[in-house]
Amino acid sequence: MAHNYLQPVHDHFDDVDRFEDVDDDLFLQNKRTGAAKLPQQRSTNPFEMDDDDEEEITSSPSVAAQRLAYAEKRRAIEQRTLDSTNKSLGLLYETQEVGKATAVELAKQREQLEKTSHQLDEISSTLRFSQRHLTGLKSVFGGLKNYLSGNRDQPPTATGSPTGSQSSQEANSNINQGACGGASPSAPLSPAERYDNHPVSQLRGDPSSTYQPQRQAANPFQAQIDSNLEEMCSNLSVLKMLATDLGGEIESQNELLDNMNYKIEDVDLKIHKQNKDMSKLLKK
Amino acid sequence: MDLQHMENGLSGGGGGGLSEIDFQRLAQIIATSIQKVQQNVSTMQRMVNQLNTPQDSPELKKQLHQIMTYTNQLVTDTNNQINEVDKCKERHLKIQRDRLVDEFTAALTAFQSVQRKTADIEKTALRQARGDSYNIARPPGSSRTGSSNSSASQQDNNSFFEDNFFNRKSNQQQMQTQMEEQADLQALEEQEQVIRELENNIVGVNEIYKKLGALVYEQGLTVDSIESQVEQTSIFVSQGTENLRKASSYRNKVRKKKLILVGILSAVLLAIILILVFQFKN
Numbered sequence: 001m002a003h004n005y006l007q008p009v010h011d012h013f014d015d016v017d018r019f020e021d022v023d024d025d026l027f028l029q030n031k032r033t034g035a036a037k038l039p040q041q042r043s044t045n046p047f048e049m050d051d052d053d054e055e056e057i058t059s060s061p062s063v064a065a066q067r068l069a070y071a072e073k074r075r076a077i078e079q080r081t082l083d084s085t086n087k088s089l090g091l092l093y094e095t096q097e098v099g100k101a102t103a104v105e106l107a108k109q110r111e112q113l114e115k116t117s118h119q120l121d122e123i124s125s126t127l128r129f130s131q132r133h134l135t136g137l138k139s140v141f142g143g144l145k146n147y148l149s150g151n152r153d154q155p156p157t158a159t160g161s162p163t164g165s166q167s168s169q170e171a172n173s174n175i176n177q178g179a180c181g182g183a184s185p186s187a188p189l190s191p192a193e194r195y196d197n198h199p200v201s202q203l204r205g206d207p208s209s210t211y212q213p214q215r216q217a218a219n220p221f222q223a224q225i226d227s228n229l230e231e232m233c234s235n236l237s238v239l240k241m242l243a244t245d246l247g248g249e250i251e252s253q254n255e256l257l258d259n260m261n262y263k264i265e266d267v268d269l270k271i272h273k274q275n276k277d278m279s280k281l282l283k284k
Numbered sequence: 285m286d287l288q289h290m291e292n293g294l295s296g297g298g299g300g301g302l303s304e305i306d307f308q309r310l311a312q313i314i315a316t317s318i319q320k321v322q323q324n325v326s327t328m329q330r331m332v333n334q335l336n337t338p339q340d341s342p343e344l345k346k347q348l349h350q351i352m353t354y355t356n357q358l359v360t361d362t363n364n365q366i367n368e369v370d371k372c373k374e375r376h377l378k379i380q381r382d383r384l385v386d387e388f389t390a391a392l393t394a395f396q397s398v399q400r401k402t403a404d405i406e407k408t409a410l411r412q413a414r415g416d417s418y419n420i421a422r423p424p425g426s427s428r429t430g431s432s433n434s435s436a437s438q439q440d441n442n443s444f445f446e447d448n449f450f451n452r453k454s455n456q457q458q459m460q461t462q463m464e465e466q467a468d469l470q471a472l473e474e475q476e477q478v479i480r481e482l483e484n485n486i487v488g489v490n491e492i493y494k495k496l497g498a499l500v501y502e503q504g505l506t507v508d509s510i511e512s513q514v515e516q517t518s519i520f521v522s523q524g525t526e527n528l529r530k531a532s533s534y535r536n537k538v539r540k541k542k543l544i545l546v547g548i549l550s551a552v553l554l555a556i557i558l559i560l561v562f563q564f565k566n
Contacts, residue, residue, distance in 0.1 A: 063458055070465045077472040081479055088483045095490040102497045109500070109507045116511050119518045126518075126525045133528035137535055232482075239489065246496065264514075271521070278528075 078221050085228040092235040099242045106249050113256050120263040127270045134277045307377050310365055314384050317362040321391040324355040328398045335405050348402065355395060362388060 331348045366385060 066458075066462065066465075070469070073469055074472060077469070077476055081472070081476045084476065084479045084483050088479075088486045091483075091486050091490045095486070095493045098490075098493045098497050102493070102500050105497075105500045105504055109504050112507050112511045116507075116514045119514050123514075123518050123521050126521045130521070130525040130528045133525070133532040136532045137528070232486075236486075239493075243493075267517070274524075 082221070082224060082228075085225060085232070088232055089228060089235070092232060092239070095239060096235060096242070099239060099246070103242065103246060103249075106246065106253070110249070110253055110256075113253060113260065117256065117260050117263065120260065120267060123267050124263070124270070127267065127274065130274060131270070134274060134281075137281055138277070310368065311380060311384060314362055314365050314388070317358055317365070318384070318387050318391050321355055321358055321362070321388075321395060324351050324358070325391065325394045325398055327351060328355070328395075328402070332398060332401045332405070335402075352399065352402070359392060359395065 328348060328351055331344060331351075334344060335348075366388060
């Protein structure tokens with residue numbers, strides 16, 4: 001109780017001093033100046049030292065809050081950037097799978113087209129034999145014609161060999177086109193590399209130049225971004241070569257289809273003619 | 285009250301410098317003053333919270349300062365009254381006095397904290413003006429007090445200027461840090477923008493590949509159809525050729541038979557003619 005009795009007295013003494021100062025200041029200010037400055041001086045004078053301490057305490061939390069906000073913003077942007085690069089990589093892998101499947105499909109179609117072309121050649125030769133049979137069947141003198149055409153057995157063989165040479169030329173042209181397809185990716189490869197490296201170098205240049213002072217802090221994030229970008233670069237190169245090869249393959253198949261179209265038209269005409277001849281014979 | 289009356293009766297006319305009736309009156313006044321101080325402190329707290337907000341206005345600040353001034357006056361009066369109450373000597377009155385002192389101390393502490401908050405806000409907003417008012421305010425203090433207080437005022441002045449200098453320096457550092465942070469954020473955002481554009485391009489490439497795959501698949505169906513039809517044509521043409529070969533062989537056989545018959549008939553006729561010629565000569 002004695003301590004409680006003494007301490008309050010001490011507090012009152014301090015309070016008395018402060019309030020006396022306030023009263024005196026207020027009294028003097030009222031005398032000297034008008035009412036304009038009263039609120040400022042009243043509010044500021046009594047707790048000057050405490051105000052300084054309060055200001056220091058207040059400023060450090062605000063600085064800490066700003067730094068926290070900055071760190072959060074930075075982390076959010078980095079996270080979004082990383083997610084974007086990961087998504088891009090996923091799309092690239094998917095695109096690569098689709099491209100490979102397309103290439104396999106094209107290869108199968110090429111085999112089918114070549115087989116069909118070969119069958120058309122066989123059909124053409126078969127029709128030639130059937131034509132000779134029809135000639136023999138037409139009349140008694142057909143045999144003589146066949147004998148004469150028998151003398152012509154060599155010319156049909158000669159006509160057959162040009163066909164074979166044409167097919168071999170076509171194969172050679174396809175091989176040449178394949179070679180050109182192989183050469184064409186190598187020729188634009190250097191500009192492709194330049195084109196691929198240009199945005200990547202830009203991406204690498206900007207963050208590296210900007211974050212040199214803070215490389216230690218951003219190192220893991222920056223390293224991951226760089227590795228993702230390099231992986232994207234290599235995948236894009238693979239896709240470019242794949243696209244070039246697909247283009248060449250499709251061009252060659254287009255030519256193959258055109259040739260096959262001519263063969264089919266020829267075979268169609270022959271079949272129609274022979275059908276007419278057989279109809280006449282049946283009427284007889 | 286009954287107990288107090290009994291004690292009053294027991295003590296009779298004896299007592300200290302302050303009578304019980306006077307003590308109770310002062311205690312009542314002090315309690316009322318403490319309640320007013322508490323109410324004013326809560327009002328000032330609400331007003332301080334409204335500062336630096338859309339609700340802030342010069343009128344609000346004026347009201348705040350009026351209440352603060354009134355509360356200061358009230359605190360001073362209450363303090364004087366509590367000092368006067370100390371004169372009482374009786375034990376139970378002393379206990380009541382201690383309780384009042386505790387309440388007054390709590391209210392005073394809250395009042396001081398509100399004053400500090402207000403001072404912080406005004407100092408932040410009116411630094412230059414406060415410096416001027418400080419220069420104006422210091423001479424009255426020094427002239428008012430003696431030489432012993434003049435040294436104290438000098439120390440306060442030095443500490444004030446030193447604090448101000450440090451505040452300015454830290455503010456400059458904060459400004460630089462903020463500018464650097466903003467530059468970093470801007471660079472990060474640009475990087476994100478570029479990477480998003482790259483992602484959009486890759487999405488476009490993916491779509492192109494998917495369309496190509498679909499077209500090649502459709503072409504595959506067409507090629508399958510062509511292959512099957514050409515295969516059937518090949519089979520039919522082979523069958524037709526086979527049939528024509530049979531027809532040709534049959535016709536050749538028929539011609540051979542005809543020739544043989546013609547030969548036989550010719551031979552028979554020749555024989556008959558020869559026999560007739562021989563009989564005619566005889």
